[in-house]
Amino acid sequence: MSQSKKRSAGERASATRGATRDIDFARAVAQRPDPVLLLCHGYSGSGKSVASRALADLCGAVRVSSDTERKRSPGTVRALDRNVALPYTQEARHAIYERLLGLASDVLQTGYSVIVDATFLERRHRDAFFVLARRLSVPAALLDFRAEKQVLRERIDASKMGPADASDADSTTLQLQLADSGPLTADEMSRTFVLDTAVPLAHFDSPAFWAPVLDFVNAARSRPHPSHRTADGFFPSG
Template sequence: MSNNTAQESSLTLIKALFDFNACNIIETHISWVLLIGKHAYKIKKPVNFGFLDFSTLEKRRFFCHEELRLNRRLAAELYLEVVPITGTPDHPQIGGIGNAIEYAVKMVRFPSGQLLSKYAQREQLSTDQIDQLADSVACFHQTIAQAGENSPYGDSANINHWFVENFDHIRPLLVDNGQKQQLQNIQQWGDSEWRYLADLMQRRKQQGHIRECHGDLHLGNMTMINGKVTLFDCIEFNPMLYWIDVISEVAFLFIDLLHFGYNRYAYHFLNRYLQHTGDYPGLALLRYYLIYRALVRAKVSLLRMAQQQDDDTVVKQARDEYTVFANLAEQLTQRRSTFLIITHGYSGSGKSTFACQLAEQIGAFQIRSDLERKRLFDYRPLEQTGSNIDSGVYTPQASIKTYLHLKELAQAVLEAGFPVIIDAAFLKAGQRDLFRQLAAGCGVPFHIINFQASDQELYRRIKQRQDDASEATVAVLHQQQRSAQPLSEHEQASVITLNTERDDVLENLLDHFGRYLQ
């Protein structure tokens, strides 16, 4: 059966199912979703785009079962079973007897208004939803299967293939010469960047960062169910597109948040994710994958347009979406200014709180010493180490090891082309000098934010602290105050001092660092 004949037969079947069940239909460039009562039935289109081949009934059956398997990892309550469609295209029956003429994935139906993409369109996304996303994705990535060294997944040549494949699909669908030139410029950047990063891509595979991921991690594939963010609709049709570097996965959500104008949330998400995983070296690949993901979204927009050319509304929306994502890709080819900020202050002074807020406002990465110290010594973030002052993970030797580790991570972020805030007490001059030298070596501006609060407020904050990686007590605070080495006159040129008992702390930070806004 030819592709045209198969598509005509499928259209007949879909129309018959629609007429018989009086259902609603959602159409994408690769599937139809029939909404019938409390359930949804997803039927794959008989299409072959090269990167995706649903051209035969057997292939569609196989990929229905793959869709079920992969999505049950994240949304077992939504994905029920694969059901046959029997009868004839003119008189089909879902789940009937006889030979299958098509297959569908049966799912629990949920309100489309609960999609996170809808929340974003209504400007209703919340930090709680972003926190849930970061925690869920980080946990997922740390537990899913890793690609073997002998598998084809994650090889730098294959990564380059899928990057370049976007241009092959996009270019024939462009008519504007300016957009064609823009696309050519992005491709030239991608070719150069891939040659620079190819060895790192191979090392990432050896280090276990190529995993059986979701593959299509954007807000349209996330929904709220009983107050919980639930991820669904994993890619199933091509393992090359979901056996990927975890940084490629998070880049997809990051670019989608940028697309909706949630720049601050994009950095909030990625900061929280990295604080869970510690994968700061992966940032060296972030821009490459961000541009790749923007191109994927641009390509999908044009493919949808090509399929529905008679619908002027769809065509305009697709062209507008293409322009947004192509412009994002172009902007990301330009490296931004980087800088190094360290915090300074006693426990309870507000360092972590305001470093977090500043990082997401100016598009920086916040690296927390409390988390990295525990990671170094194999403790979970909220796990109590049982260490006392100058013992366990808080000995002078452990602190030296921690600050050297923080320096390595800071250097990785700076070399990746991103600004970084190191969130630690930095009460010793030698600790501060280590990072001043790093900034000088990397040729970036260096700043110290000196956070202050009254003793009474420090005591109150420490005593009220809950669910935090810090194990500081009032006794620890007293030890810090006795042993701290004050900021020198030489250091003052790099210092901004803030009283965190005031209400305008973030405003003052943004006034000072506003030149670094994204």
């Protein structure tokens, strides 16, 4: 075989391999479910951080955390150095939610689902993320993590006695949250999964615990065109 024919055959083989890789990549992308946005909701000590980490592992979502972003804030570092309780002031909270909103937007636009681990006790913060979901035509839902007040207090006390934790919340933080937060609206409850966290930690690793949430995530594989979905990001009932 002449050198030119060998070269031509080699080029065709190389092109075939490249095309095969492209097809495999396209198939993988097509099979990956469309992204969803999940917002944690609950008081400090409600178990949302531990639970949401387990959920992220189960569904392949990217988890972003207010505690982690708060630690990265230069203002928080300065406050902790001076033993000043700034991380949970109103100004600091708003700044952290703005940071989380930007991170969620970036991740969703790459095609991955996002779990935002924060208290989301203020409606203005929840509204901002639902506006983002509508803008990106992404289904969104709240994960409402619940536990009795005594359980919340015991968990917070225990976290202060154990290994270093990303959260700076203490009993005073919890008292402020309990005093200032209001209930979810009826409209918000229509897009909320209520989760009782007064269970053994092993339950969080079980798909059975998350069954309704995982159904919601998996439904993104066959979701209708954005123009056929309701404005809040949920699917129409019929």
